[in-house]
């Protein structure tokens with residue numbers, strides 16, 4: 001598995017999903033299949049619906065999961081669409097996992113255009129059948145949209161100046177490769193950007209190109225509704241924006257009353273939909289980060305639907 005993607009916080013995922021009997025799980029981000037394999041190895045009679053929006057990931061997972069093929073069904077969609085699956089609707093889920101972001105394979109394959117390595121053609125689509133790629137985004141987005149993405153998704157203090165620099169440069173030469181975005185960033189920062197600077201900006205563009213937060217915001221409540229009573233939702237985020245969306249959703253679902261404070265009496269659902277099982281996010285151990293540096297920013301949260 002290490003070649004394609006090393007699964008993160010695998011023991012913790014298993015501990016919370018605790019697969020047993022004939023349970024049915026959703027892996028909404030199957031990637032290289034590492035977490036699905038761990039679930040199926042832990043429970044010889046469980047089944048998994050393995051979802052990924054990336055056709056290459058589905059192909060890889062099919063190969064990696066060949067030994068347990070009879071207990072996995074693959075679906076190439078976004079995870080927010082998975083709750084429409086007929087078996088999910090009929091049976092409900094005993095548990096679901098979302099391990100967000102990109103796989104090591106997506107980052108390492110220059111042809112996918114995610115990396116800020118020298119000379120990489122800008123792309124960043126998780127599903128190459130989709131129309132919007134990083135090149136089109138940088139060449140065509142309105143300046144205000146660029147500001148929003150660099151500021152909100154990239155936490156870039158000089159977001160306005162960077163957006164202006166992109167707009168100025170693309171008037172004479174369209175953005176095609178990673179180097180051009182790095183060059184624009186260098187001018188704005190007035191120094192060679194660090195690895196972290198580049199990572200933040202490239203990540204921001206990736207989040208925008210794939211509408212990642214929109215998928216998460218739609219997916220969380222849809223998957224919650226697909227859980228059986230007592231079913232568990234495990235989500236691993238890799239940056240604070242994603243984690244904030246998850247934290248707020250879990251908090252809101254765990255409150256018994258969500259009426260505005262000025263109302264004299266409760267007129268809402270009046271009961272919690274479930275409970276958050278992780279007061280604080282779980283982080284990987286130092287040993288895991290040493291073994292797999294890409295685990296370092298992982299934040300795992302768990303919520304359980306009321307029985």
Ligand SMILES: C[S@@+](CC[C@H](N)C(=O)[O-])C[C@H]1O[C@@H](n2cnc3c(N)ncnc32)[C@H](O)[C@@H]1O
Nearest residue numbers: 007029031032033034035052053054078079215
């Ligand atoms: C961190 S990797 C998952 C790795 C996987 N858990 C494993 O063990 O190999 C994230 C995967 O989620 C997919 N992905 C990201 N956002 C998605 C979405 N909204 N819907 C479906 N798949 C998504 C990516 O294409 C990528 O393959």
